[in-house]
Amino acid sequence: MKKIAIVGGGVAGLSAAIYALRSGAEVTLFEQFGLGGLVATIDKIENFPSYSFVEGWKLASDMSAQAKALGLKTVRQRVVSLQKGQNEFHVVTDKGEYEFPAVVVATGTSHNKLGIEGEFVGHGVSYCATCDGAFFRNLPVAVVGGGRVAVSEASYLSEICGKVYVITSQEELTGDQKAVETLLAHSNVEPLYNTTVSQIMGDGEVAAIEVFGNGKKTRLDVAALFVATGAVPVTDFINVEGVAKSRGYLVVDGRCETSVKGLFAAGDVTDGSLKQIVTACSDGAKAGSFAAAYSATVK
Numbered sequence: 001m002k003k004i005a006i007v008g009g010g011v012a013g014l015s016a017a018i019y020a021l022r023s024g025a026e027v028t029l030f031e032q033f034g035l036g037g038l039v040a041t042i043d044k045i046e047n048f049p050s051y052s053f054v055e056g057w058k059l060a061s062d063m064s065a066q067a068k069a070l071g072l073k074t075v076r077q078r079v080v081s082l083q084k085g086q087n088e089f090h091v092v093t094d095k096g097e098y099e100f101p102a103v104v105v106a107t108g109t110s111h112n113k114l115g116i117e118g119e120f121v122g123h124g125v126s127y128c129a130t131c132d133g134a135f136f137r138n139l140p141v142a143v144v145g146g147g148r149v150a151v152s153e154a155s156y157l158s159e160i161c162g163k164v165y166v167i168t169s170q171e172e173l174t175g176d177q178k179a180v181e182t183l184l185a186h187s188n189v190e191p192l193y194n195t196t197v198s199q200i201m202g203d204g205e206v207a208a209i210e211v212f213g214n215g216k217k218t219r220l221d222v223a224a225l226f227v228a229t230g231a232v233p234v235t236d237f238i239n240v241e242g243v244a245k246s247r248g249y250l251v252v253d254g255r256c257e258t259s260v261k262g263l264f265a266a267g268d269v270t271d272g273s274l275k276q277i278v279t280a281c282s283d284g285a286k287a288g289s290f291a292a293a294y295s296a297t298v299k
């Protein structure tokens with residue numbers, strides 16, 4: 001009997017589920033929150049093939065519905081430990097323990113912190129523009145970060161906030177150049193290059209930030225600071241010996257199998273991937289198919 005576990009219900013995990021289910025496997029997906037992962041929080045997606053434009057929640061809910069219709073079993077629990085036995089893996093959650101011959105890890109990444117957020121998290125400091133941007137309608141805000149995610153966050157905010165400072169320690173904004181050009185064309189967007197955020201000020205709520213750039217400190221009166229300074233892969237729960245990593249990301253082969261037999265990985269948690277929806281889905285398709293096939297060989 002083909003039987004696999006998937007840890008993480010973002011687009012990588014859901015794609016793995018769809019492919020494994022269609023191959024006849026019994027699939028149990030462990031997800032700590034709702035299905036859809038990061039995609040469910042993205043405002044506009046303009047680079048997923050077939051759609052010139054699709055809202056994140058729509059893509060996430062269509063994909064979840066597709067997997068559920070195929071018979072996906074979801075367990076809404078956080079996996080706290082993944083261990084290897086003789087021929088099986090033990091998936092330990094905050095509520096129980098389960099055994100599977102093969103496992104797909106699709107846990108994505110978690111946000112980097114600036115280290116100066118302190119008590120302002122949830123009081124003007126946010127890691128998700130789509131989730132919190134509307135609280136700052138018509139107000140001045142800042143985004144710190146200079147990559148693809150920062151550009152996407154700033155772009156979303158530029159449509160609802162009065163002013164958007166984009167603060168980056170780099171000399172330019174990087175990532176999708178078309179998206180950078182579109183962002184900078186907004187008259188309420190002001191990029192601050194070679195600049196860092198040194199302090200957050202306010203009495204219980206963010207009122208201003210202090211930035212340091214070009215040899216001087218400047219105070220910017222903003223109601224919110226959106227932090228988009230990169231992310232780290234979520235692998236801390238994996239207690240399996242011999243799992244190869246590169247910069248913390250899981251190293252996988254062309255079948256999305258890790259260095260441990262029967263342990264597969266897909267999406268943003270893996271090394272070398274483009275960290276986009278289309279690549280997460282592609283990884284998931286491979287991981288789900290090969291994990292299901294592997295599980296049938298385990299005695």
Ligand SMILES: Cc1cc2nc3c(=O)[nH]c(=O)nc-3n(C[C@H](O)[C@H](O)[C@H](O)COP(=O)(O)OP(=O)(O)OC[C@H]3O[C@@H](n4cnc5c(N)ncnc54)[C@H](O)[C@@H]3O)c2cc1C
Nearest residue numbers: 008010011012032037038078079107108267268275276277
């Ligand atoms: C602001 C922003 C905008 C973006 N815009 C685009 C875009 O326009 N186009 C594009 O292609 N890509 C975009 N991306 C990137 C894209 O969202 C990711 O590449 C993709 O969502 C990765 O999917 P994933 O399934 O690997 O991980 P995730 O979506 O992060 O899913 C991981 C899941 O695992 C769960 N999980 C983690 N740990 C555990 C645990 N221990 N137990 C149980 N569950 C766990 C999490 O809750 C989460 O649901 C954007 C990203 C951001 C942040």
